[in-house]
Amino acid sequence: MTATVHNWPILETARAQVLEQGIGLSEDQLVEVLTLPDEALPQALELAHRVRLRHCGEDVEVEGIVSIKTGGCPEDCHFCSQSGLFDSPVRGVWLDIPELVKAAKETAATGATEFCIVAAVRGPDIKLMNQVKFAIDRIKEEVDINIACSLGMLTQRQVDQLAGWGVHRYNHNLETARSFFPQVVTTHTYEERLGTCAMVKAAGMELCCGALLGMGESLGQRAELAAQLAALEPHEVPLNFLNPRPGTPLENQGIMDGKDALRAIAAFRLALPKTVLRYAGGRELTLGDLGTREGLLGGINAVIVGNYLTTLGRPATADLNLLVDLNMPIRELQKTL
Numbered sequence: 001m002t003a004t005v006h007n008w009p010i011l012e013t014a015r016a017q018v019l020e021q022g023i024g025l026s027e028d029q030l031v032e033v034l035t036l037p038d039e040a041l042p043q044a045l046e047l048a049h050r051v052r053l054r055h056c057g058e059d060v061e062v063e064g065i066v067s068i069k070t071g072g073c074p075e076d077c078h079f080c081s082q083s084g085l086f087d088s089p090v091r092g093v094w095l096d097i098p099e100l101v102k103a104a105k106e107t108a109a110t111g112a113t114e115f116c117i118v119a120a121v122r123g124p125d126i127k128l129m130n131q132v133k134f135a136i137d138r139i140k141e142e143v144d145i146n147i148a149c150s151l152g153m154l155t156q157r158q159v160d161q162l163a164g165w166g167v168h169r170y171n172h173n174l175e176t177a178r179s180f181f182p183q184v185v186t187t188h189t190y191e192e193r194l195g196t197c198a199m200v201k202a203a204g205m206e207l208c209c210g211a212l213l214g215m216g217e218s219l220g221q222r223a224e225l226a227a228q229l230a231a232l233e234p235h236e237v238p239l240n241f242l243n244p245r246p247g248t249p250l251e252n253q254g255i256m257d258g259k260d261a262l263r264a265i266a267a268f269r270l271a272l273p274k275t276v277l278r279y280a281g282g283r284e285l286t287l288g289d290l291g292t293r294e295g296l297l298g299g300i301n302a303v304i305v306g307n308y309l310t311t312l313g314r315p316a317t318a319d320l321n322l323l324v325d326l327n328m329p330i331r332e333l334q335k336t337l
Contacts, residue, residue, distance in 0.1 A: 008040045011047055014270050019051050024230045024271045030223035033267040038259055045262060045298030048269040052299050055273045059331040060323055061302040063114035063148070063278070064107030064316075066100060068131065073120040075152075075187045077175070079215055081245035082120035100135045104143045110305055110316045111330040115139065116148040116171060122188070123153040129161065136165050148208065153192055159199040169206040169235065172196050177224035180217045197232060210238030210280060213264055214256030222264055226271040236302065237275055239268060241282030256282075258291045262298060269299025278302035292319075296326060 010032035017023050025033065036044055073082045104115045117135060119128055128151065136147055149162060150171035162170065174193055175181070181190040200207050209232060211225055229237055241261055244251050261283075269277055279300050283292055296303075303323070305316035323330060 008036060008043065010036070011040065011043055014047060014051075018270050018273050019047065019054060022055055022273050024273055025267075027223050027227035030226050030267050030271055031220055033270060034219045034223055034260075034263050036263060041259060041262060041266075044266040045294060048266040048299035049297050051269055051273050052277070052301050056276070056301050058329060059301070060296075060328045061114065061276060061278070061331045062110060062112040062320075063116060063302065063304050064103070064110065064112050065116040065118055065150075065304060066103040066107075067118045067120065068100060068135065069119040069121060069128065074122050076185060078184050078249040079175075079212060079242055079245070080120075081248055083248070097131070097135050097138055101138050101142055104139045104145060104147075107305075108143050108145045110320060112145065112305060113331055114146045114148055114169065115143070116150055116169075118150040118171075119152065121152045123155070124151040124158060129158060133161075133165055136167070140166070150208075153188065153196045154199060156199055159196075159203045159205075163203040163205050167205055169208050170200040171208040171210070171238070172200065173210040173212065173238070173240075174225065174229060174232075175210070175212045176215060176217055177221040178228060179224060180215075180221045184215055194232070197234070201233075206235035207232070208236040208238065208278075209234040210236075210240060210278070211268070212240040212242060212281075213261065214242035214253070214282070214286070215250060216253060223267065226268050229268075230271045230275075233275075235276060236278055237268065237272060238278040238280035238304070239265065239283075239300075240280040241286040243282040243285055256286050258287050261286045262291060262294055265295045265298050265300060276302045278304060280304050293322060293326070296322070296328065 010029060013029065014025060018025060033044060076083055107115045117132060121128065132149060139147060146168040148169040148171060149167050172193060176184055178190050197207055197209055209229060213222060241256050242250065242253055244253050277300050279295065287295060303319050305319050
């Protein structure tokens with residue numbers, strides 16, 4: 001007698017609602033996915049992968065990031081070693097324009113279609129905006145790659161400037177659920193982040209708005225965050241997993257369980273069937289090589305290659321070789337001849 005393969009009601013619901021209709025799961029439904037037993041995890045990942053293929057296609061988008069200004073940030077995000085308020089080993093460093101151009105060229109050489117300029121600031125001042133403008137111009141002169149920025153909270157004027165300079169995508173993460181946010185950040189509000197996100201979308205830039213999981217939030221709050229991101233409708237959602245940094249308030253939090261991380265990947269894909277879901281920081285520790293492969297077969301369709309802002313990632317060649325091994329094509333820029 002053949003055993004029933006698909007015997008988890010929430011996965012049957014997701015098959016009809018998400019796979020067939022393209023309608024993301026609700027917050028309550030996502031809690032059901034996040035609380036599935038381990039034996040249901042392979043089926044959840046398989047379904048999430050099918051959703052990704054059907055609604056996003058088979059291509060994988062590759063991105064590199066580099067920090068123009070590292071450390072010395074005045075905000076108190078409890079996970080971040082770049083905060084100037086914590087006794088962290090990260091020092092304030094500015095990257096010059098030739099180094100940025102060099103990093104953009106190296107990123108493009110991996111097959112990446114996106115290069116993100118990041119600064120550890122509450123929001124950019126005139127000096128930083130001028131440097132970003134100069135960097136964008138120099139990169140565009142020498143590299144055929146889309147440029148993204150992550151510069152903290154913006155004014156309307158700054159949003160308009162970045163859009164006018166040809167910034168393709170702006171990153172501004174919600175990080176965690178509204179209900180958990182005050183336990184992670186006290187120097188600015190969830191609403192302030194939402195305000196910048198709304199202005200970015202209204203200006204015509206793509207919005208990249210991500211999550212950082214494993215900070216002590218409940219499973220319900222993970223579902224809450226996924227639902228809140230779905231309501232925001234960003235183009236891209238990076239999934240980060242906490243890599244506890246020395247000197248920060250979360251240095252003793254511990255590393256998220258790998259199976260919980262995979263459940264979260266499946267849940268976020270089922271909440272956001274048509275969104276770019278990107279592997280970001282912390283996956284190396286949380287998932288390892290096997291888990292990284294499982295996530296790519298469980299809904300992920302974009303990858304940051306190389307190192308992150310203050311932590312080491314996998315070598316770019318490791319991720320690129322894995323994509324080849326999985327027969328996943330890397331999305332290439334359209335070349336104008």
